[in-house]
Amino acid sequence: MSALARRDPTVKLAVILGISLLLIFIVDPVTPALFLAVAIAAALAGGARPKTIARALVPLTVLGVGFVWSNTVFAATQGPATWTIGPIHLSEPGLRFGLAIAIRGIAIGILSLTFVWTTDPTDLVVSLIRHARLPFRIGYPLLAGYRFLPFFTDEYAQVRLARQVRGARPRGLLGRGREAVGELVTLLSDATRRATRIAIAMDARGFAAATKRTYYRDARLAWGDAIFVVGAAIATTALLMLSAWIGALRTIVG
Amino acid sequence: MLFQDPETQLVMLETDDEIAFGLENLGLPRNEMIERVTKARASIGLGPATPRRLDALSGGTKQRVALASLLAMRPRALVLDEPTANLDPIAAREVIAAFAALAMRRERSYLVIEHRLDPLLRFIDRVAVLGGDGRLALAGDPESVFVGRAGELDRLGVWRPELAELARLLGVERMPRDVDEAAALLLDRWPPGASFQREARAPRRITVAAHGVAHRYRGYDRDAVSGASLDLHEGEISAIVGANGAGKSTLGLLLAGVLRPSSGTVDVRDDVAYVFQYPERGFLATTVREEVRYAATIGRRIVRDPDVLLERFGLARLADANPHSLSHGEKRRLSVASALVTSPTVLILDEPTFGQDLRNTRELVTILREERDRGTTVVLITHDLSLVAELADRAVAMADGAIGFAGPPDELFQRSDLAGFGLALPAAAAAFARARERDRAIPPLTGLDAVRSALAGREAVRA
Numbered sequence: 209m210s211a212l213a214r215r216d217p218t219v220k221l222a223v224i225l226g227i228s229l230l231l232i233f234i235v236d237p238v239t240p241a242l243f244l245a246v247a248i249a250a251a252l253a254g255g256a257r258p259k260t261i262a263r264a265l266v267p268l269t270v271l272g273v274g275f276v277w278s279n280t281v282f283a284a285t286q287g288p289a290t291w292t293i294g295p296i297h298l299s300e301p302g303l304r305f306g307l308a309i310a311i312r313g314i315a316i317g318i319l320s321l322t323f324v325w326t327t328d329p330t331d332l333v334v335s336l337i338r339h340a341r342l343p344f345r346i347g348y349p350l351l352a353g354y355r356f357l358p359f360f361t362d363e364y365a366q367v368r369l370a371r372q373v374r375g376a377r378p379r380g381l382l383g384r385g386r387e388a389v390g391e392l393v394t395l396l397s398d399a400t401r402r403a404t405r406i407a408i409a410m411d412a413r414g415f416a417a418a419t420k421r422t423y424y425r426d427a428r429l430a431w432g433d434a435i436f437v438v439g440a441a442i443a444t445t446a447l448l449m450l451s452a453w454i455g456a457l458r459t460i461v462g
Numbered sequence: 463m464l465f466q467d468p469e470t471q472l473v474m475l476e477t478d479d480e481i482a483f484g485l486e487n488l489g490l491p492r493n494e495m496i497e498r499v500t501k502a503r504a505s506i507g508l509g510p511a512t513p514r515r516l517d518a519l520s521g522g523t524k525q526r527v528a529l530a531s532l533l534a535m536r537p538r539a540l541v542l543d544e545p546t547a548n549l550d551p552i553a554a555r556e557v558i559a560a561f562a563a564l565a566m567r568r569e570r571s572y573l574v575i576e577h578r579l580d581p582l583l584r585f586i587d588r589v590a591v592l593g594g595d596g597r598l599a600l601a602g603d604p605e606s607v608f609v610g611r612a613g614e615l616d617r618l619g620v621w622r623p624e625l626a627e628l629a630r631l632l633g634v635e636r637m638p639r640d641v642d643e644a645a646a647l648l649l650d651r652w653p654p655g656a657s658f659q660r661e662a663r664a665p666r667r668i669t670v671a672a673h674g675v676a677h678r679y680r681g682y683d684r685d686a687v688s689g690a691s692l693d694l695h696e697g698e699i700s701a702i703v704g705a706n707g708a709g710k711s712t713l714g715l716l717l718a719g720v721l722r723p724s725s726g727t728v729d730v731r732d733d734v735a736y737v738f739q740y741p742e743r744g745f746l747a748t749t750v751r752e753e754v755r756y757a758a759t760i761g762r763r764i765v766r767d768p769d770v771l772l773e774r775f776g777l778a779r780l781a782d783a784n785p786h787s788l789s790h791g792e793k794r795r796l797s798v799a800s801a802l803v804t805s806p807t808v809l810i811l812d813e814p815t816f817g818q819d820l821r822n823t824r825e826l827v828t829i830l831r832e833e834r835d836r837g838t839t840v841v842l843i844t845h846d847l848s849l850v851a852e853l854a855d856r857a858v859a860m861a862d863g864a865i866g867f868a869g870p871p872d873e874l875f876q877r878s879d880l881a882g883f884g885l886a887l888p889a890a891a892a893a894f895a896r897a898r899e900r901d902r903a904i905p906p907l908t909g910l911d912a913v914r915s916a917l918a919g920r921e922a923v924r925a
Contacts (some may be wrong), residue, residue: 210520298819330475352473355517359469364741370744373720374800375760394743396814397786401472412463415530420489424482424499 210326211432212254217332218339219433223440224323228316230444237307238456242447247322252325261318264421268317270311279306308458329354331425336354338427348415360395367394463541464532467548468524476514477527478503484535502534506560517702521706522553526560533564539571547816550845551886552704558582577621577819579608584639591810593618605637619821624848624890625908631917636925649901657905658916660872663698663855667837668850669808670694675716675726685724686712687863694808699830699840701850701871704860705884710843711739713860714810719839729913732807733762737915739843740810741797745785750777751783754800765805774829775799789795791822808831810841848888851875851909859883875908 212220230238251261283302284290290300333351336342368391378387410416451457465471474480482504486496503512506526513519516527516818532540545561546554558581565572565585574582582775589607593599599618600611608615608626615622625638628773632651638644676688684906687709694700694717702710715721716728716734730904738744747753775795780788785796794814799811811830815823830840830853842854850857857874859867861883867874874880887895890910897904907913 249776330479339571348473351475355472355475359518366738366740367716367743369720370740371746372757373718373738374746375762376746378762394745395785397742398740405467405470405474409465410473412465412471413473413508413535414487415483418487418489422486422489422492422495424479424486424492424495426492443842458620 210253210255212250212322212326213328214432215326215436216339216427216429216433217327217335219429219437220323220327221332223437224319227440227444228319231312231316233460234312234458235305235308235460236456237304237311237457238454239448239451240308240312240315242451244311244318246443246447247315249320251318251322251325254322256325260325261321264318264321265314268314269405270398272314275310276303276306279303279309290414295420330436331427334423334425338423339429344418346419348410349407352410353403353444356402360399363398364391364395367398397458464525464529464543464545466544468521468528471528472516472524473697475516477508477512477516477519478514478686480516480527481531481534482530488535488795498534498536502530504528505564507563511869512746520553521549522556525549525553529557529560537570539573541573541575543575544577545574546581549853552705552881552884555581555886561585579621579623580625583623583625583637588616591615591618591620597829609635609637613728619819619824621820624888624910625893628890628893628913631910631913638893641889641892643877644889645896646899647844648893648897648904652897652904652905653917656698656916658907660870660910660912666695666696669696669731671729672717672723673729675728677712677716677721678724679712683862687716688732689726690863690865691714691726691866692717692865694839694841696807696839697834697837698855699834699842699846699853700856700858701842701854701875702858702860703847703850704846705845705881705887706886708860709863710860711812712833712863713858713865714812714841714843718808718810730808733804734808734810735801735804735806736802737797737809737811737814739795739816740785741793745793747796748784749782750785750788750796751781754803755797756800757804762804766803768799768803771799771803777824791818794818794822799817802833806838808841810838810843812843813845813848814842815844818830823849843887847875847885847891849869851888851891859885872906872908876906 229241231243234240248261252258280298280303281296283299283305284297287299287301289297290303291298298430330351333342337344337347371387371391371394376387376390378384448457472480473483478499481499482495485498490498505754507528508523508526508530512523516524519527529545542561546557549557561572562585572585572637574586576582579586583604586604589600589602589604590598591600594638600607600614600627602611604626608622609630612622612626612630623637625641625644627633628644629637629647632647633648634651638647668694672690672692675690676685680687690713692713702712702713712721714736716723717730718734719728719730720736745753746756750772751768754772755764758764769778772781775798777792777796777799785793788796798811798814814826818826827849830842834855842849844850854871856869857867858865859874866879866883867877875887876895880887886892888909891908891912894904894907898906907916907918
């Protein structure tokens, strides 16, 4: 297990939320790019495979390119155009702002995914219950529900197949809508039955009756978590100072 | 309490968390939990090599984990609700073996809710039989209930162990407790020369012909079915058998023309009806009556009177109910009724006896026999070999997506590689096989129907 995976999930979540919030106030493209580089490094150190990271970057980048393009073109309709290529007018400040938003988005995206990649779902729930006052009567059913997500896609495919075989051939928009409702009703009635059974099985093992519940997983905070928070704060400050030193840093306030 | 379906009683994502879940609720200190988890794992034979993640486990192992999670709580009594009903025979054996190891020690009381009793006979001390009204109808030791009160059990629609029925047919009062005792009984009492040969059905018109079909689902790197060739005939019941995941349902869907083969051809000459394992997934109407008539609304010809069918399937009084509100057995009957309404030439049923009681199963057997006699091609996808022995004219055994055997069920039952198909002999057939190892004069009978036919007209030997 990597050092990042060993950190307490609640602490990790708080740190990542903090950095993401901070990034929202920054409007230059260089600073988020620095954070993005560090986030990718952290993901790699946390055990994410380069291929996984690359695959996550693709949709984020596509979205980012859209942002850059629309900002560059849109700003040129408001202010003076910096470049003109044929009928297209482009604006340099627009490009700059678009890049800032895009890279910020990618950086926050990779930070969040780093959290997902390095966090065990069970650890997360137990930690949230112990350190973030999440009621266990909500946390555990969430975990049980999480197990069912993969079943859902499978079941949806089977419901569709079963309905097709029985001769459901929706025609037109209305027919398609009605078919979707029918599929949903079937899926929901299945899901309800399943949820009821799970609930009974949980209660059969004393879940409802539990008053002072203990935990099998060790979710105590360790010194490593404190070091992690301090380290993250130092790294963040260092990145901001580096960005200011090379003269790139621009924030919302000025 | 151990429930029927492993999928809907496991709560956590990993094995040890699952076992500890009940202990957490009891509020035990962590070091005691760790100790109890280790012990519970050992008591059901979960080795250190067992994957941590529950979704990587087979159905049988999941059920063992569920059992371990209950044992860790150290209950004084344990209730098991049809613990093997959702498993294939080999997985069921795995769970029974784990239970047997526990039950032998008699450390606590066990209450097993079950209707397939043969594998458990050795452990049962007492039997309680519930009547249709939920009241206790009969109670006593297994021998006096299963052998002594056979007639009453039949009237109540309750399954009797095959071994008890075998003893009764041989005119013996004492009930064999396992296959070995039954084999000894056969060696002792089987009338010399009594035998039964299933009459071969004359070959008839081919209704579906599959040649070298393969199918691969999107996103998978291996074929679910590969190189399968099979002809289906008019007036014939075929059973496709094999372990979970062997490709039975995929082959059924290919034969029905629902899935397109990625290679090979399926020649379907007439209309095919397919009844899914979970019938409610195919319900399209809001009342039972409309559901049966649904074929008409999509322009298919209704051949049989829907009301007569509803009556026949015991659904007439539910005609205005919503199909989703029916019980499991009723849903199954409704799906068969709505398949039969167009009088299809081929009827394919996926796991038709899954979770059904004796009465529903018998009813289905009668209906399917009638269909066969009308000339319908019937295909059962199942791992219930007792049903195959009773009903099928032909067995098709699959392993890893390929057809490994196609022929008379009697022949399949005698194969030594049966376990390779994820199959296990039903108790009566196993007793005959065991007895035959010692004395070749014992015929290789497969089921109680065959025994009844073999003994018909003979006076069972009495000591």
